[in-house]
Amino acid sequence: MFDNKGSKTSLAELGEFGLIEHLTRFVELSQASTKKGIGDDAAILQFNNEEDVVVSTDMLVEGVHFDLAYMPxxxxxxxxxMVNLSDIYAMNAEATQITVSIAASNRFPVEALEELYTGILLACKTYKVDLVGGDTTSSTAGLIISITAIGKAKPNDICQRNGAKPNDLLVVTGDLGGAYMGLQVLEREKQVFKVNPNAQPDLEPYTYIIERQLKPEARKDIPTLLKSLEVTPTSMIDISDGLSSEIIHLCKNAKVGANLFEEKIPLDPTVISVCEEFNIDSTTIALSGGEDYELLFTINQKDYDKIKGNPNFSIIGHITEEKEGMHIITRANQKIALKARGWNSFEEDEQENK
Amino acid sequence: MFDNKGSKTSLAELGEFGLIEHLTRFVELSQASTKKGIGDDAAILQFNNEEDVVVSTDMLVEGVHFDLAYMPxxxxxxxxxMVNLSDIYAMNAEATQITVSIAASNRFPVEALEELYTGILLACKTYKVDLVGGDTTSSTAGLIISITAIGKAKPNDICQRNGAKPNDLLVVTGDLGGAYMGLQVLEREKQVFKVNPNAQPDLEPYTYIIERQLKPEARKDIPTLLKSLEVTPTSMIDISDGLSSEIIHLCKNAKVGANLFEEKIPLDPTVISVCEEFNIDSTTIALSGGEDYELLFTINQKDYDKIKGNPNFSIIGHITEEKEGMHIITRANQKIALKARGWNSFEEDEQENK
Known part of the structure; x- marks a missing residue:
């Protein structure tokens, strides 16, 4: 199968997406019920003709995906x-069940895991999702959380990543960049705390973005809203890695290009002011920040009237022919190629603590 | 919800089963499609009337569940x-898909993960199960594998843990204790190797039990065989933690008792001879060894003729009224209460390396 015995390639060389692609390139599908395997927000399983089942899984590792110094x-x-439900909603499906596996070192007392489960069960209750299974085990170091989410949808409602067509409109929900800037504020406070443990930070002005980082909400409302508007996106993805990288996913999967308009990217005023405070370009943060768990989708132009003016949606660009490439049109009317600079869990740079 | 703030209970105090029960006692189910949540080998989801979906998940942690010193x-x-498929077969269902999440520290080169995936894909191919999703991320220490298995079955075929009735027969597939004794041999060789790295061990006589430990096979054949024999067990469970603890699970779930006959417990000759070599009682190993991934089930006495003499099955006892308790009847005709001494991932004794 793999034929490079003896050589040693570090995980960082391939990166997360490259590694998954590399490891799964020999996957063969043999079950009639597998409608779509690896390569979308969730797999699509068809056990009958009425309703498809969608399945997605994500693993969070202490020291890689979260820092307990500021994450209760x-x-x-x-x-x-949320991270897992977001993948289900990105299929335009309803999340119905999750399983949760936890590995925790002995430094965590039972009461710490109770706190963790209190949050898990609150999410389940709020999102009407059932916790139906899991595993709890010890680890030699740190805390690892692996969640699998299951959902359902009518076959015709499901939105994959590959359906965008030239002239489709590019739409995003909510606003972007908040989760990343929230993390920057928390990182800064952590450094201040290290120097002076008695410092009393005033985080009030940052409430919105800290909440975006610490307590994100998945867009359960969007599949329902789209149905009521009678809009079925031609493709959809959730924004976990930054707008730029998600646009590139949709374009590559559908073999199309895209024009994104900088002035149309939705930003909360807090994000704009904190970006100024940190002297960072807010567009860069929206493009590369990640963890916003908003949804990015494409719709046929005929559906424009159904969503225009809806405060949940921002039309940020349109799909083009593949040969035209993927670009952002700046406020100064410059055309710049889009680059994926999303979260890479194997990168050994400052991103590693993201 | 949990109301014991301030106190600190170590994970070992509750043990694995106790901890899962403790953490999930506030779980509420709200989805109509959740037929059975936590508490069996797999959850049962009903998205339509034709076929149920079963879902199970297991996490394996380096240094807790496996030792890379002897586990290729x-x-x-x-x-x-296998560990995951076994849970699906224990529902009398067909395994159809898995998702695989891996966290690996940077000490693992890509080639090591390729090896791991080669084994995963071989299992998928052999068992006709599709790998449909997953996540690959870095960890701060060691290797963690989290797998979720999905299967399907007609609602009437599904065997839960709670259906045993007094006078049912207690049946087990294959033979027991091999995986545990295989581990003992591997542990011994590891110690020998530490002292003398040039020692050339002759493991040939231990092939069967080492294979039971390193390359167990889940009993995919049993649901098919039972169907062809027109036998639907009244309850079923897979033997991951040792016969004793699994019998107790079936009895407690069905509120019944059981008599197990020591002389009927199926043992491979290698297990008997290696137990003599290690001066361990082979019955104790079969009762508490675990990791055999055989199936334990109960059938109505009317089905006795359908399975008697079948080399895949051993009738090892029968179900009694709850008040009679759970006992093993020894070869010397002594009646001894069954105790769960299965694998406990939080126990801090010699079991920890199991």
């Missing part, structure tokens, strides 16, 4: 569920 | 899939 365990439990 | 990565990948 209850929030962590809640967020871990 | 390819075998580890294979075994990780």
């Amino acid at each position: 365990l209850k929030h962590l439990g809640y967020k871990a569920v | 990565l390819k075998h580890l990948g294979y075994k990780a899939v």
